[in-house]
Amino acid sequence: MPGNSPQPSALTFQPVLERIATEVAQTPGRGRPADYIPALAACDPRRFGMAVAELDGTVYGVGDWRQPFSTQSVTKVFTLALDLAREGDALWEHVGREPSGNPFNSLVQLEYENGIPRNPFINAGALVVTDRLQTRTGDAAGTLLEFLRAESGNAHLDFDRDIAASETANGDRNAALAHFMASYGNIDNPVPVLLDQYFLQCSIAASCADLALATGFLARHGIRADGSRLLSRSQAKQINAIMLTCGTYDAAGDFAYRVGLPGKSGVGGGIIAVVPGRCTLCVWSPGLDERGNSVAGVAALDRFTTLTGLSVF
Ligand code: GLU
Numbered sequence: 001m002p003g004n005s006p007q008p009s010a011l012t013f014q015p016v017l018e019r020i021a022t023e024v025a026q027t028p029g030r031g032r033p034a035d036y037i038p039a040l041a042a043c044d045p046r047r048f049g050m051a052v053a054e055l056d057g058t059v060y061g062v063g064d065w066r067q068p069f070s071t072q073s074v075t076k077v078f079t080l081a082l083d084l085a086r087e088g089d090a091l092w093e094h095v096g097r098e099p100s101g102n103p104f105n106s107l108v109q110l111e112y113e114n115g116i117p118r119n120p121f122i123n124a125g126a127l128v129v130t131d132r133l134q135t136r137t138g139d140a141a142g143t144l145l146e147f148l149r150a151e152s153g154n155a156h157l158d159f160d161r162d163i164a165a166s167e168t169a170n171g172d173r174n175a176a177l178a179h180f181m182a183s184y185g186n187i188d189n190p191v192p193v194l195l196d197q198y199f200l201q202c203s204i205a206a207s208c209a210d211l212a213l214a215t216g217f218l219a220r221h222g223i224r225a226d227g228s229r230l231l232s233r234s235q236a237k238q239i240n241a242i243m244l245t246c247g248t249y250d251a252a253g254d255f256a257y258r259v260g261l262p263g264k265s266g267v268g269g270g271i272i273a274v275v276p277g278r279c280t281l282c283v284w285s286p287g288l289d290e291r292g293n294s295v296a297g298v299a300a301l302d303r304f305t306t307l308t309g310l311s312v313f
Pocket of ligand 1: 071072073074105123167174199202265266267268292
């Protein structure tokens, strides 16, 4: 812990967030918004928001923390949790748990590994998880949306159908991944059905406050906002571990080094992070580095763990 200072009480989160926002505002270079999904390209890279949620649902925030943004791959954490809760360890026959070391939408490893994706957070793995959740629920994206609404307490969360349509129109690579895995028998549903569900899932718009709250079950060791159990303590640990090792594309090693928390990023510029037993965070700024992680988002989480000493290490 830096300087052996005591860990902050909840009341000190607000000044920490404000200090981080001031520092981030003075930092030049924000990266570039994702442009392979045309509807995301127009985002202003100078937008910045950050929220911290306590285990009891108290939320602190700064900047654009109530502004909805495109959640994209951040949703992969929630579909994984929802499927693991239903399916248990049988899921791991269909998707691995190792970092890929390749870009999130890479095809190359899949052929070597017989259509079994490396982990649930690269696109191929997320497609498998969504496919399995679709088989179990008949409505994977709707099940996810209901879960996010319940955990965030925000009944207005919804799909952004323009973003979903934009992805559908530019979705050749995800379609290729899905068809390729289907050829190995690792996809149950018709590929067009799966792609519709996956693009809807990725299109959900939510704010830093919504996502910090919705991530709370991972800090509460599997317990939902209403006190019911979604995951066993061990399953919550497993998801946090996969976030730490695979959650930030092929920069997970650098993220663990700088931030020291389980995290999951998306190309919309959002990142969620978990301090198990203590709090959850979400930061958003749409400018991305070359690996696809929010430049200001990673910097802000790096400062948060440095200033507070809150980390899993
Ligand atoms: N919908 C995006 C895709 O599948 C998600 C990518 C991401 O956020 O990593 O390409």
